[in-house]
Amino acid sequence: xxxxxLIPLPPTPQERHARLRALxxxxxVVLPGAIxxxxxxxxxxxxxxxxxxxxxxxxxxVGGMPDVGLMTLSEAAAHAGHIANAxxxxxxxxxxxxxxxxxxxxxxxxxxxxxxxxxIHLEDQVFPKRCGHLEGKTLVETSxxxxxxxxxxxxxxxxxxxxxxxxxxxxxxxxxxxxxRAHAYLAAGADAVFPEALEDADxxxxxxxDVPAPLLANMTEFGKTPYLTVDAFSAMGFKMVIFxxxxxxxxxxxxxxxxxxxxxxxxxxxxxxxxxxxEALYDLLAYNGRxxx
Numbered sequence: 653x654x655x656x657x658l659i660p661l662p663p664t665p666q667e668r669h670a671r672l673r674a675l676x677x678x679x680x681v682v683l684p685g686a687i688x689x690x691x692x693x694x695x696x697x698x699x700x701x702x703x704x705x706x707x708x709x710x711x712x713x714v715g716g717m718p719d720v721g722l723m724t725l726s727e728a729a730a731h732a733g734h735i736a737n738a739x740x741x742x743x744x745x746x747x748x749x750x751x752x753x754x755x756x757x758x759x760x761x762x763x764x765x766x767x768x769x770x771x772i773h774l775e776d777q778v779f780p781k782r783c784g785h786l787e788g789k790t791l792v793e794t795s796x797x798x799x800x801x802x803x804x805x806x807x808x809x810x811x812x813x814x815x816x817x818x819x820x821x822x823x824x825x826x827x828x829x830x831x832x833r834a835h836a837y838l839a840a841g842a843d844a845v846f847p848e849a850l851e852d853a854d855x856x857x858x859x860x861x862d863v864p865a866p867l868l869a870n871m872t873e874f875g876k877t878p879y880l881t882v883d884a885f886s887a888m889g890f891k892m893v894i895f896x897x898x899x900x901x902x903x904x905x906x907x908x909x910x911x912x913x914x915x916x917x918x919x920x921x922x923x924x925x926x927x928x929x930x931e932a933l934y935d936l937l938a939y940n941g942r943x944x945x
Contacts, residue, residue: 771814
């Protein structure tokens with residue numbers, strides 16, 4: 653028979669939600685972005701306390717399309733479900749605009765919370781959304797987004813499930829509008845705020861002073877935000893730092909180079925030293941090379 657010890661049971665959603673809340677009281681939580689279940693296991697193996705699921709990675713790596721809001725809740729849930737079953741650590745997920753209006757956002761909470769995702773962020777862009785570090789974004793009215801947040805907050809079965817309000821106002825309306833919206837979103841039921849695309853360290857530090865709440869920093873590459881360390885964000889008071897697309901970007905570059913070598917050389921022997929070994933893969937999967945019968 654199949655040896656179930658190869659795949660340890662994941663914690664219950666409630667256990668994971670409580671763990672995330674506890675972590676936020678202990679430290680600044682670093683959340684690398686997983687590409688798939690295998691990379692999620694690597695994040696866990698390397699000692700990270702939590703991981704992040706990016707909407708851009710879902711669109712790019714799962715859907716093979718740009719991050720413009722085309723992926724559905726069903727696709728997002730399938731992706732999250734595989735990853736939640738593969739790891740023990742808490743997961744925060746990008747839920748874009750909630751896949752629709754307020755009622756859709758409530759259903760998004762129901763579905764992802766049950767799967768074992770411990771927190772999501774919703775954003776105040778008009779659908780179809782754009783990447784937060786591109787120009788041309790449009791925002792919904794503050795009151796409209798507050799209604800969505802209130803509905804999503806009320807939909808939680810577990811009060812430890814973390815609801816994060818992302819605002820893209822800095823790039824569209826300016827810094828002061830981002831602060832004003834952040835306070836409104838917290839009053840509407842959000843537990844934390846994600847100020848997208850702040851443009852320098854002083855803005856991050858100022859935002860932490862102006863919005864005394866749990867805050868999430870997006871340390872993406874090639875965007876509007878300078879490269880700041882986790883220690884720098886922690887000193888400012890940020891409680892979460894995500895690296896949403898780092899692993900995808902590194903992996904895609906490595907695959908590009910490997911394919912170029914394979915095409916040029918007609919073989920892969922020169923790539924061996926840059927590969928994960930069979931032994932390392934089996935160790936990550938807790939696989940001893942056989943299935944008991």
